[in-house]
Amino acid sequence: MKAFRQETGRVPVAIVDPCCTAGYDLPELEAGGLGGTEATVLRVATALAPRYDITHYQSGRSHRQRSEAGQLRPLQNLDEARRPAALIVINRWKVAIKLRKQHPDMPIFLWLHVYPGRHNRKMGAALKAADITVICVSNMHARKLAEFLGTEDLPSIRVIYNPLDDDLHPDATTRVPDRLLFASSPHKGLAEVFRQFATLRRDIPNLTLAVADPGYLRWDTGPVPEGVVFLGSLSHPALIRQMRRALCLFYPQTTFAETFGLVLAEANAVGTLVLVHDGLGANAEIVTDADQRVDGHDPAQILSRIQAWRRAAPPVMANPAFRLSRVAEDWEQLLECARALRPQLSVVESV
Known part of the structure; x- marks a missing residue:
């Protein structure tokens, strides 16, 4: 992978979604039909775009394109990716573990939106050994995950809520x-x-x-x-x-x-x-x-x-606490901490 030059001033971050059946972008969010996970990913990525150069790697996507939410790429393009300052994997812990083997020094986060099934009891020990932080979307979610995994096999767990648009407020509509x-x-x-x-x-x-x-x-x-x-x-x-x-x-x-x-x-x-x-x-x-x-x-x-x-x-x-501006601040704090630990990965090359 290439070394980064400080030209754009934005920190490169990769979001890996191996779960979606087709690529998705902001027009699909507005048109409807997207699940809450995909909607959340797009909203958070768009809010982080001024400070972070975000590339999405989406299962089911067939072509590359640019978006206000970042660069959108097919999942198979991940092997050709520029070296990001952090990797965020959606839901699939085994994909996060595989990426850890390929990137032993990179901050990797498992952004979990689901409760793991019984066949995933080994995930706690594997994530802990791989030094992968799990991001849960509520405190209850985090507590249930900790109970499921057990104290001996507990990786680092953080809570960042799913976001509400900042402009959602009551109006004069008659009920x-x-x-x-x-x-x-x-x-x-x-x-x-x-x-x-x-x-x-x-x-x-x-x-x-x-x-x-x-x-x-x-x-x-x-x-x-x-x-x-x-x-x-x-x-x-x-x-x-x-x-x-x-x-x-x-x-x-x-x-x-x-x-x-x-x-x-x-x-x-x-x-x-x-x-x-x-x-x-x-x-x-x-x-x-x-x-x-x-x-x-x-x-x-x-x-x-x-x-x-x-x-x-x-x-x-x-x-x-659910507002997008607040949630974006929580993500920025998380990513800045990761950046401070790996300063050599903190700038982005021009493309």
């Missing part, structure tokens, strides 16, 4: 008290949400449930109750408009544990209430207002909360 919204992939408990909604509608027959499905995964959700309206895959601005109209984001499902739950945070940011099952995943950390958390197994509690909100919806707001 429809009979309109609920589900805005996630159907595998995230939609079948259960349908049953909860059908039960709820026996007492409030005018309720409707709008379903915004990003469309990246087909899933059997069982019978569709009366009152359900399918919105399809929405652009991000269109989804935010739907959030502003709805009484609440209706998400009291009890089975799919979010590591963060970006749509929950986005709904609160625009002043929309969120109904979630208490104690599941990061729900209590992201939705800190206890009035928005219920026992999803208790139809009476769900009904009581919806009835109260239809009479008078209390105000909600975003957690400042």
Whole structure:
């Protein structure tokens, strides 16, 4: 690999995404259909672009292109890559370990957005031995990972939240008290949400449930109750408009544990209430207002909360710690610490 010359003044960073099935860029973020992980990667990379020369290596990408989020490259181009000051690997710990063998002195981070399955119990010891830091997206995510790995095989773990756009705020949009919204992939408990909604509608027959499905995964959700309206895959601005109209984001499902739950945070940011099952995943950390958390197994509690909100919806707001500007500062601090430890990798050559 070539040595770097200090010409652009930006620090080179590589983001490696071996999980995506196709390349992605900012237009896909605006158009809709991207998962929360890809959306987060693009938002963070764009915010870091003024100080960091970021190159994305994406599985499924067939061609190179430039973007406000950085240079976009096919994953196979990683072998030809310039030597970055840090490598950030999305979700795949074995890829991070492989890269450590190729780059023994480089800071490597595993940016984890999922809970590891039981077959990954060896990852803790391997990551610790390879000196790879894991970035979790919530404190609950980090605690669950530590419990899963055990204290003897615990690598370094840091928490950096997924980001909310800085300009997401409540506006004067009139809410429809009979309109609920589900805005996630159907595998995230939609079948259960349908049953909860059908039960709820026996007492409030005018309720409707709008379903915004990003469309990246087909899933059997069982019978569709009366009152359900399918919105399809929405652009991000269109989804935010739907959030502003709805009484609440209706998400009291009890089975799919979010590591963060970006749509929950986005709904609160625009002043929309969120109904979630208490104690599941990061729900209590992201939705800190206890009035928005219920026992999803208790139809009476769900009904009581919806009835109260239809009479008078209390105000909600975003957690400042989730704002993109704050999250970008957390990433900059992490990368600057890595840069200080490897000053010989801290400048970028011209291209």
